[in-house]
Amino acid sequence: MIVKQRLIFILYSLCASVFKALRDNRIELLRASWQELTIRIRDVSLSDEGQYTCSLFTMPVKTTKAFLTVLGVPERPEITGFTKPATEGDIITLTCTTSGSKPAANIRWFRNDKEVQGTKEVNATGKSFTVRSSLQFQVDKRDNGAAYTCSVEHVSLASPYMTTEVLEVHYAPHLEITHSLIIPQEGQYFKLECVSIGNPIPEPVLWSKDGGDLPDIERMIVEGRELTIMTLNKTDNGTYRCEASNHLGTSSAEYILFVYAKDFPGPTTDPNALGPHGPDHALIGGVVAVVVFITLCLIIVLGRYLARHKGTYLTHEAKGAEDAPDADTAIINAEGNHVHAEEKKEYFI
Template sequence: MAPALAPALALLQQRFVLGIVLLATAGTVVSQEVQAENVTVVEGGTAEISCHLHQYDGSIVVIQNPVRQTLFFNGTRALKDTRFQLVEFTQKVVKIHLSDAKLEDEGGYFCQLYTEDTHHQIATLTVIVPPDNPLVEVKEQAVEGGEIELTCISPRTRPAATLRWYRDRKELKGFTSKQENGKTFSITNSIRFSVDRKDDRDIVTCEASHPALKGQKKQTQYELDVQFSPTANIQPSQSLVREGDELNLKCEVTGNPRPTEIIWTRLNDSLPERAQIQGDVLSFPSLSLQDNGTYSCQVSNKHGRSSDQYVLVVYDPGAIIEAQTQVPYAVIGGILALLVFLVICILIVMVWCSVRQKGSYLTHEASGLDEHGEAREAFLNGGENHKRKEEFFI
């Protein structure tokens, strides 16, 4: 036993004897109580353990850890662990702080009040372990037309974290498994889906949620690496070229892994001596008619090969100017022809409407003449029946 505890234990014995004497003489016992509250702390954080006293009269108060080691004896440190600090000791409350809380600190802390009776309460300390940013592992290299399997891992949490996959803000359903490692859990969530070349460099996100994060999320983004065969596409610096012009042919390449070598050739002939190759560009500083021909660029990677061709036609300056001036006139002629056609259509419609209205007028006019003729005939024959004539005009 530590020498520092000897005076305290002697004081405890004296109070115990004093309690018995008081009980024998007065025949009454003063009821004293102690209360404690459960505490939850995040690993590495600071826990506050409080013992609330009622009707305290100066009796001995002892606080013990889960293995029943005495931490404080009436305000005096008894265990050499500086992470425990006594921050308050009054007639109503005894309060200690535990800094850098660890899983080993978890358990019941005893708040004991020694009087003629021993009163104690247990404050249960729970240590929770939030997840770090989850880890993402890929099972094998993804290739166009195949599948990819991704696994999200949260190796150490308590309680178990929840893992979810997202792509384009849509959740991907995966398979979750949990493994217990002592007091903590290892959580994994695996997904598998088909991939194409358009999926290369897309982002998928693994998200971990946990009560200790208080609504926040821990995320890890993974950029898809989908390998696919290459493509080649020749793009000229200008469409129409004439003798003496400069021309650059660029071989635009895609592929994963990206092809590192581009092979330029000319169909049925060698490349012109003046032509220069600079990576993916074939340059002609000054074109001549001898440069005419079909040029090709070829690329390859471990998934396949591709090529593209470009037919180079070099014009003399006059031909180029003529070809360039014909295009605007053709456009203008087409527009004028369309306008003439529209005008003719409008005139046809106007004539048709005019003829229809005139025919309708003549029809109504003839009908009116017939009515006047009948009235005239009735007037001439009115002598036969005067009454009928009047009724007719009415």
Template sequence: MTNPLYWTILVGMAVLMLEQGLPVHSQGDSLADNKVMDNITVRQGETLILRCAQGDIVTHTAWLNRSSILYAGDEKWSVDPRVSLVTLNQEEFTIKIENVEMTDEGQYVCAVQTSSRPTTTVIHVLVQVPPKILDLSRDIVVNEGSNVTLTCQAIGKPEPFISWKRISSSGDLATDDDYLEIPFISRQRAGTYECTAVNDIDTDTQTVDITVNYAPTVSDGRDVGVTPGQRGVLECEADAVPEADFEWYKDDRRISNGLDGIEIVSTGSLSRLTFFNVSDGDYGNYTCVAINKLGSSYTSFLMYVVIEPTSSTLLQGPRAVQDGSGSAMGVHLHTCLFIVAFLPFLMKF
């Protein structure tokens, strides 16, 4: 089977020779002095320089890419505006290709016709491509307990290495794969996940947000003591995604906001029930209920009366306690002496 490169060179040389009226080699003829140079590696977007040494007495010269002639002498055959002539003299024939693309990779041939015989120089161009993430999962919202699969696929040359990690204080590594599997996801695994594609050229990084919905969990209620006529506040805090709606009840009756000097303010995870002037009817048991589309939770409070001490109770209270305790101690002492005195008499019986 005929080498395709041989035909490429042969066609290119034939074109040059026909233009100049020179005899064309037959298919059986060999093209002498073929030289294979080392590979040239260039990054995508850079400029590729292709040099060919002339030497001897050169009559015709050309640069070819696969089956296309780029330049024949100083005449440009390529329609690609990125290709241009740099140097053409007796010693050197150099062209350049700007903003190299992946399609520019392959074999390039410098064909030179001297006064004696043709020579060729073959260069293989390798194009390196930085990684680029093309297929990435979108931000998702799931319910707690669902199975989650994230996808991250990238192109590049060399082939990029893919890794996932969850962005957190610990930066814990998730997996080294195109796919990240999270079975029975919990609320603790919610957050931002980062996909990284890396090769020898560069790195590409993109993120995916996972929101995990779960039913409310309400913190234990804290009982509050309030003096009549003073301001009283009950606070209810709920952990939930999406954020919970709050309802307040006194016994079995739902409390309406703004009724009888009562205000309910709910912001985010916290709800406050405020009494601006507590009266006797306000004391009792209260219930806070937190609700979202996945469920509900509640907690109870007791608002009880607190009597502020007056100046008279402050003066009399300690003395009364002291007197009361002294009397009790005296009675206790007399009782003990009575038992000790009659104990020998009782033992005779």
């Protein structure tokens, strides 16, 4: 028994003396027998990668080798290059960086849930790699609140590492006016709301009528973005305007109010509301084009008709011009000659 233990110790000592790495305190002998020699390495690092040799000193010596490949786990990515907030129209560059990977990690970009393409750069640092991916674009108001995500994928990871940057973009305001009634009639309760978008939110909202202050502050109540007219009457007819601004600009919107008589059936749509582009110019243009086309067709047909009859008149006149005292006689003679010409026959013997 003592001899066997001594032999195992000699085997381990001989194997351990082959490489300096095996004298590391992180390496321990798990099992040693005549058939098996097992070691374990704790806290594996990239420096542990390489070829390991185990020799059994018999006569002759038996040797086996194995190459240990160590994967470098990438660090969690970091996004740089964005300073909040951006202004609409700015060109920004987002850079995602991860280091320590082996082999080099793969980086993907996502805008919300849609993948976008960036430019990739890989640099070797010792036995590991540092990977960078950049994304450059011009921001607009649609990017406000958009989430840009950098995803790092690697064979050593069960699931990708992800880092997200939510953009904040400042942009000029835009206003629209909505209303509570389709057909405003006398005596009704009526509300206008100034709907605004912009970042920062445009404040305050200023209301006016026909270019001046609101005339009846008792019936017209302004609360924030809303203008309420308690009981409509004909004096409320006019153009109502709301205006708001932020540090990037000012915007306004208008609504033309026409109050109908009480119980007036009215049209099915709001006659006061003008579309954002005014009347339908495409429809009007189409109608005009059809009218012009029909007119041209009629002119062409009439011209061809007159030209055909004028030619007939001249031909008949020419045929009967001989021995005719006037044009009418010439036409009559031409028609007569035409009839007789059909009756003429020639016979050849």
